[in-house]
Each structure stands twice: as structure tokens, then as C-alpha cells.
Amino acid sequence: MLDCSTLKVNLKRIKSDILTLAEIGQNREDRGIYRMAFTDADMEGKRWLSGRIEDAGLSLSTDGAANVSGTLNGSTDKPRVMVGSHIDTVPCAGALDGTLGVVVGLECLRRMHEEKFVPERTLELIAFSDEEGRFGGMFGSQSVAGKINPERLATMSDLDGVLLSDEMRRHGYDPFAALDAARDPESIAHYLELHIEQGPVLDRLQKTIGIVDEITGLFTWSVWLRGEANHAGTTPMDMRNDAFMGLADFAHEVPRILEENGSDRSRATIGKAQILPGAANTVPGLVEFSLDVRDTSDVVLEELSIAFRKALSAIARRRNLMFEFEQKSYLAPVACSSDVVQQLQTQAKQLGLDYQTMPSGAAHDAQIMGSIVPIGMVFVPSKNGQSHSPAEWTAWSDIEAGANVMLQTLASLSQS
Template sequence: MEVKFERLKDNINTLAQIGRQEDGGIYRMAFTPKEQEGREWLIQQLKLANIPSQMDGALNIVGRLENDSNRTKPAILIGSHIDTVPNAGALDGALGVLVALECLTRINEENIQTSFPLEMIAFSDEEGRFGGMFGSRALSGQLNPGILEEATDLDGHALKDVISALGFEPYKALDASRLSEEIKYYLELHIEQGPVLDVEELSVGIVTDITGLFKWQVQLTGAANHAGTTPMELRKDAFMGLADFAHEIPRILDENGSEDSRLTVGNASLYPGSANTVPGKVEFSIDSRDVNLEVLEEIKTACRKTLSAIARRRGLQFDFNEVSVIEPVACNEAIKKSIEANAKKLAYDYKLMPSGAAHDAQMMAKIAPIGMIFVPSKNGVSHSPHEWTDWHHIEKGANLMLNTILDLSK
């Protein structure tokens, strides 16, 4: 059985018009009228496909296909998100939702009686206008009133005001949570957002794990002083501390990391920040990722020891705060096996690979076994209007998802 690819293509192109601006980018940020327009369009598509739908309290759209014999069984959820970053491309999130829609539509058209109900889901605010993975966090029971009360976006808009302005009741998001007994599996197809499949010219990736991460904001404090009169050996130059640390990154990963480990200093500010002053303070970020929690902990310890030693040597004070921690999750064995068996059956070349980016699946792992399919990102580009995947890869990814759903719902 195959998806109707022309219909999927039309849907991808149509949704990509919602929120598109003159610069070619898509602006369908979470809880904006454009994202809401996307939801309404999606509800319309579900209606056309004769799939009953509803919106839960966290503004997730759920389309459910069930029959008399499977109604009380746990459901297989398939989805992703339709919100975007500003100036986005057409596929991040949207592709996973539209593939889920197409799969359910096909199964409904063929009147196939699955043993478990199937649900298409479009999560709200995956991209993090208000912290990220809001909808999947709510559905997996990881939301609390404090988060709803305090969350604001970068412009200072409060989450609860923004939801109210759309005409919804913000605290209803707490009602979106579901029990693990209600969910058999969660499946997500997503663009890779990295270069691996594109470089290796593969159509599909089977995700083994989703990386966890820790983010630190680090401060090294020395003494700001005159760049001309302060001898080199008498300086407490905070920037040199950062330079030393940057130099140690390969060693930290060689000694403590795995081949999947990443460590990035993506943001740094020097103070006072004038060309003729020795920088007395540097603030910088550390973002480190791996698929193994213990490895991540070891990298953390190594960063702390390394920065302490550098601070001692250069007469600096070292402080940091942990901005966020997300634990890595492993994909479910049975789901991975099914995806792999179906890739073989369809004669698709594939690769088993970790996901370096976070996804709704990571939240869903709290209450359900998860599995993910990747399709290639051309040149590894994402979060950009240049984000793209060749149609023939999309078609294969969608057919692999359809066959996997049919297999797992037998």
C-alpha cells in the first residue's frame, strides 16, 4: 500500500503558504493568528478525510480513527508540530503532521480495520516561543500551573495572555495530559536537520536515540585594566580564560565523550568590551549533547574541572548556572525493528542514527514507547527558507511510515 503522493505534495505546498512572508520565509510562530490559521486548515483537512478531530486544552490538534472493535484499546499516535521558528522553511514539523494525515487518510479510504485506534497529532509550540515542546509537554503530563503562570516570550508577552487573546482558556492546557495506558506508541517523521543522510545519499534514517543536553551560562571574572599599562604577567584577563577553555574542548570530548558527543560555545560577551581595556569579565554559553546520560554527566564534570583549573591558573573567578537539562531517550526496540523490516521490504537504503535535535518524541517518551523516521535535509539546512528535502525522499519516508503504522497496528 502506498500514500497518494500528489495529495501529500499539495498539502505540503498549501500549508507552506500559511504564514509565508515576502522574504520567502514562513512565520507561523506558536500561538500567533497564523499558527491558529494552520490549525483551522488542518481541522478542515481532517474533516475532508472523514476523520473526527478535536483540539485539546494545550491547543494540540488530534484526529482519531477508531472502530467498534478497537475503541477501548490504547492508541498509536503519529505526529509532530505545525508551529515554526521565524523565517522558517516548509518542512520542519509540518512534514511529520502531513505525513500522519496522509497515512490515516489512506487507511480510512481503504477501510482497513486496525487493532488499535490511530491518532494524528499536531503539537503546539514545539519550537520554543515559550520554552519549547509545550503541547507534547502538556500531553505527557509535564506541565504545571507555575509554568503557565510564568512563561513569557523574548518580547515579554505572557503565555497565558497570548492564549487568551486567541480566545482560549490557558489553564485548560493542564487538562491535555493523558495516561500512558491510553497510548501504545508514539511515532514521528521529521527532517533530519543535519547533513548525514544528504551526504550519504540515503532516503531515510531510523532514529536510535534522541540526544540529551545540558546548557550552562558561564562567567569568568578577572580585572578590567588598561591595555597599555598593565603588563601581560599581571593581568587577570577573562577572555584568555575562555580561549583556554575553547582550546580544551577537543581534549574534553576525547577523554570523556563518545562519537555522538557535541560541545559548543555559541555565545560570548566580553566586558567592558572596549578595544583598549583588558576584559575583566566574560560570559559565555556551553551547549553539550550526547545520547548517553552518563557520558553527559562525565562531560559536565570535565567542564567544571577544566574551568576551575583555568580560573586558578589565570587568577579568575569561575561561576556558572545550569540553564537547562534534557535527558536523552532511546527509541523503542519493537518500533525500530518494524521500521527497519519495512524499509527492507520496500527496498529503501537506510541508516540507523541518533537525533542531534530535540523533538516532541522526547517528551512523549515519558508516557509511551517512541520511534522516529528521518528524511534528509538538503545540505543539512533547517530553520531557514532554504530548508528542503527532495520529493522522492519525502515519498519514501511517507510510505515507510504508512507501512510501519499498518504493521504496528495489526
């Protein structure tokens, strides 16, 4: 049996793969990458990845959700170890989000195959479809986790009203074959994912590696405060039912609610607001705004939900407004496997790397996979905390360090 403890990734090859894939869907003017799910550029990216998998001597396959897999067969039929992420992007994206996890996973399996390492457990790289949300997000991993149904497949659409089913058919896929992408959880021992942090913590702490212990849950609301539109000059201040003042009151309440009902991992954001009628000389009669709330505890999320509803109701009564809300989405928080976390910490220590155990404040495919199998995540620093933009970047030395942690952990888990 080959000793993998000294095995290292080929950084030059990782660089080449990342930079080559970054050219697919890149806009020459703003340098952003436009490889949104099931666009022609996304399909070109999938074809490029398929070619790289075959060049590496791995077994290539694609499931009904258009997830692309490369497999290094094991010597036993024990449940497999999966590693992956996604290669679709947001509009005007950077080169690393999602892509890094796929390229590093490919490199890990490629290095083992080159060294003729035969794992006991089959190792599978998977690149999931539509993580970024053109059609709602997490489509590929939700399909694998058995969380897609025929109604959703028939109705999922993007912001322009384009149906997912039509886009899949345009590229030669039967959309309802995604129902057959579901895996038996008993066939998977672990799922691992390497990702850029997409935040400033590791960069500011000057840590090379982040080892994720929990992935945040979240809920998003659309909220309406309805008052009465009226003339800005003739309506006295004490006779107004000003919807915007209700939003202003609520915005000031958010820090208090987090302090009293949240945890140090709680986040709440009002990211979008619309004031109507929207005239400079009119008292606002309606405000619609978004509320994004996150925490790593479902209990805390529920407490925050109650507290936000109470605060909005109280403000509406005080301002003589009507309050309505609709929950647009909910993702349950997921804890990473303590065994995998410990394994990642052990490998980081053996490689002499300075790491930080931390939560993930963003959702990832690992969150969906964590609902059916044990998971682990590795973060590498994002320069200045930037992501979802052409300025997104990570030092090559940090990428190499994260990749070697992943390589050693995959090798270890494949033999357990």
C-alpha cells in the same frame, strides 16, 4: 480485512498540503515562514489543519494545550497508536521542519480511511503546540506527558516578555486547561514521528531513510568568567586578569574533554559569547558565554558536566578569574523502542529502501513522549544538511519513501 501491504501514500496531495501550509506566515521578502507558537499565523495554521482533518473524514479534536488531533477509530479499545509532530516554526523558517511529520501523519490516516481500512487500535494524528520554543519549547507534548504545572503556565514567556497565558487567552484558550491535556500512558501503545534530519549525514551518505535508535539528551549552561577590566596599553601582559583569555583557553579544551570523557555521539558548542566592557582599548573584565552539551547517554552527560566544571575551575585559578555557571535547561536522552525500530527497519527493507540507523542530535516531541510511552522516529535527508532557514528542503522522492515507511509501520502496529 484489507491487506495494506501494497497501500501507498498520495505524493501529489502531500505536496499540495506542504506548499499550502508554507504560505501561512510566509514573508514575501525573505521567503521565510514566521508561524511562531500562538501567533495569529500559528492559529491560522491550526485552523487550516483542522479543516484538512475534517475533509479527510477523521474525527477532529483540540485539547487544552491547543494540540490538534485527527483520529481514525479502531475496532477495539486497545491502547492507541499516535503519530505526529508540530506546525509552529522558528522565525524565518523553512517549509518542512515539523510540518512534514504532521502532513505525512495526516496522509497515512487519510489513505487508510479512503481504503476503508479499520485498524484494531485507534490511530491518532497529533500536531503539538510550541515545539520550537517561543515559550520554552515542547509545550504541547509536555502537556500530554503531564509535565506542565500551574506555576509554569503562569510564568512562561517569550523573549519579549509576552506571557504564554496571555497569548492563549487572546486566542480564546484557558491556559490552565493545558493541565487537563495529560494522557494516561496506559492508553497509548506507541508514538511515531517522521522528521527531516536537520543535519548532513543522510544527504552525504546518500541514504533515503534514517531510523532513529536514540534521541540525544542535552544540558545548556550560562557561564561567567570574571576578571578585571583595565587599560589595554598600560597593563602588562603578565599582570592581566583577562576574562576573554579564560574563554579562549576553555574553547581549546573542549575537543580534549569530549575525546577523554565523551562518546562518538557527544557534541559540545559555545554558541554565544559576550565580552565586557567591550571596548577595543580595554582588557576584558567579564565574559559570559553559553555551553550546549549533548549525548545519547545520561551517564556520559554527567561525566561531561563534571569534566567541564573541572576544566573551567582550573582555568579560572590559572588566570586569576572567578568562575560561575547556571544550568538553563536539561533534557534527558531517550532510547527509541527496539520493537518499533525493528518494525521500521523491516518496512524499509520490504520497500527496498536504503536506510541508516542513527541517533537524533536534535530534540523533538518524540523525546518528551518517549518519557511515558514507546516511541519510534524516521528521518528523511535534508539537502546539504540545511534546516531552520528558507533553504531547508528534501527531495520529493525521499519524502514519499519516508511517508510509505510510516504508512506501512502504522498499519502494522495498529493490528498488533
